[in-house]
Amino acid sequence: MKLQARIAGYRRLREQPLWRLIAADHAPEVVGLLQTLLQDGERTLPASILHERLQHHLDALNASDLPHELPRTAQAYVADWLAKGFLERRLPEGASEEEYELSSQSAQAIRFIAGIEAPRHAATESRLTLVIQQLAQLAEQTETDPAARLVALYAERERIEAQIARAGAGKVAALDGKRALERAREIIRLADDLTEDFRRVRDDFEQLNREFRERIIDDEGERGDVLDRLFEGVDVIGESEAGRSFNAFWKLLNDIEQSAQLDAALEAVLSRGFAKRLQRHERQFLRGLTGVMLERGGHVHDVLQHFARSLRGFVQSRSYLEQRRLNQLLKQAQAEALQLRDSVKARQQTPYTLQLTTSRPRSLSQWRLHDPRNGIVDGRIAPSEGASISLDSVSELVAQSEINFRGLRRDLHDLLADHDQLSIGQVLERRPAEQGLGSVIGYLSLATRHGVVSGRQHEAVSWQGGDGRWRHARVPLVWFLKEKRDELA
Numbered sequence: 001m002k003l004q005a006r007i008a009g010y011r012r013l014r015e016q017p018l019w020r021l022i023a024a025d026h027a028p029e030v031v032g033l034l035q036t037l038l039q040d041g042e043r044t045l046p047a048s049i050l051h052e053r054l055q056h057h058l059d060a061l062n063a064s065d066l067p068h069e070l071p072r073t074a075q076a077y078v079a080d081w082l083a084k085g086f087l088e089r090r091l092p093e094g095a096s097e098e099e100y101e102l103s104s105q106s107a108q109a110i111r112f113i114a115g116i117e118a119p120r121h122a123a124t125e126s127r128l129t130l131v132i133q134q135l136a137q138l139a140e141q142t143e144t145d146p147a148a149r150l151v152a153l154y155a156e157r158e159r160i161e162a163q164i165a166r167a168g169a170g171k172v173a174a175l176d177g178k179r180a181l182e183r184a185r186e187i188i189r190l191a192d193d194l195t196e197d198f199r200r201v202r203d204d205f206e207q208l209n210r211e212f213r214e215r216i217i218d219d220e221g222e223r224g225d226v227l228d229r230l231f232e233g234v235d236v237i238g239e240s241e242a243g244r245s246f247n248a249f250w251k252l253l254n255d256i257e258q259s260a261q262l263d264a265a266l267e268a269v270l271s272r273g274f275a276k277r278l279q280r281h282e283r284q285f286l287r288g289l290t291g292v293m294l295e296r297g298g299h300v301h302d303v304l305q306h307f308a309r310s311l312r313g314f315v316q317s318r319s320y321l322e323q324r325r326l327n328q329l330l331k332q333a334q335a336e337a338l339q340l341r342d343s344v345k346a347r348q349q350t351p352y353t354l355q356l357t358t359s360r361p362r363s364l365s366q367w368r369l370h371d372p373r374n375g376i377v378d379g380r381i382a383p384s385e386g387a388s389i390s391l392d393s394v395s396e397l398v399a400q401s402e403i404n405f406r407g408l409r410r411d412l413h414d415l416l417a418d419h420d421q422l423s424i425g426q427v428l429e430r431r432p433a434e435q436g437l438g439s440v441i442g443y444l445s446l447a448t449r450h451g452v453v454s455g456r457q458h459e460a461v462s463w464q465g466g467d468g469r470w471r472h473a474r475v476p477l478v479w480f481l482k483e484k485r486d487e488l489a
Helices: 002-014 017-022 027-038 047-063 074-083 104-117 125-141 146-168 177-218 225-231 241-253 256-270 273-277 280-287 289-316 319-340 391-399 405-415 424-430 437-450 482-488
Strands: 044-046 087-090 099-102 421-423 452-464 470-481
Touching: 002 017, 017 027, 017 104, 027 044, 027 047, 027 099, 027 104, 044 047, 047 074, 047 099, 074 087, 099 104, 104 177, 177 273, 177 280, 177 289, 177 319, 256 280, 256 289, 280 289, 405 424, 405 437, 405 482, 421 424, 424 437, 424 452, 424 470, 437 452, 437 470, 437 482, 470 482
Parallel strands: none
Antiparallel strands: 044 099, 087 099, 421 470, 452 470
């Protein structure tokens, strides 16, 4: 029976998008296209851009020496992948067209295949160390005996005092470069898996939203459990197991102390010598880790809030009563059809005439002729005061750049010794922007953590590029204060 149950489970899995993608016709080409279009770079694309880029790749593949051609158009492939569950389609609020992204199962399949191509070591010291640390921490945090807890704390204190004594004597035991590089890459893999979990969490919330609506509509009584809780003002999605788990994670991610600790640790790791041996995309991933988690977590948080509001509105507006009535009518019609299936044939004529829809004719005089002058573009060029840089775009620019934050921190620390406060423009007047726009972005990034943003005010800044030409931009007005000078050390 165990074997039969296992086989039955695998048969069900074979109908899921994950297995169907791996076993699809032209699977190497399909997986490669999906990964290139919707995983390596942007995770969501508008329909027009997706069709254009996919068609470009299809033309290039068909012109190459592939053993099999991909004869269909981009629109046909997108429709097929959508029907098979490889893609998901949404119309965001305020958007002019639909957007596409990978489904959670297709993303999981692509990561599985990519992992086979570049497998990690079966057993590494970093993974074993992580398991030991987590088990030791779990044992410590679940200990209820005060005596045993004291013994563990005293042992920990002795260990820390021994480390302090060795450090005071100038003896510091640090990981060698090879082991440090191995642990850094293990952390990158774990963090990458964590960011991909957001997609599955969002799918869980969508499933919860559908289940709650079905329970409200299918309940034949006056009130149901979900209805009662909604009328009492309870957020049933937020109070669910998935909602409580995500809210705890979101609270930890937005904790100021934890966020500052994470940023400091990332900056310290990237300043070490072994970090130079990481690949460029690995360093960029670490630099943008906080921003990526906040961005994807924020999207899931918005989805959670949207479902909670829409579910309350669905109930408070009494829309569920109309849906329930329609559901009852459909069930009634199905029951009556089942009773008549033996006495009425499917092709038997019924004494009912269905009126076809018609169009309403309009006079041609109501049409307006096209005026070519409306399409004339004003060719005059207006002088610009400089491009604007917003704080929202700073995190993306920082993630795509390698900025010398240590040098920028040193310059700010030195300048604040003689000034009570400085803006970015004043800093650039006293210290040249060695990395050009990168230095300006770096100062903005540091200002969001160690400075004070002055409302919605802006200032004009200027710097000289490597070619000797002056550049100009408008940036948010921020102040670096002398009392926060020690944070920049």
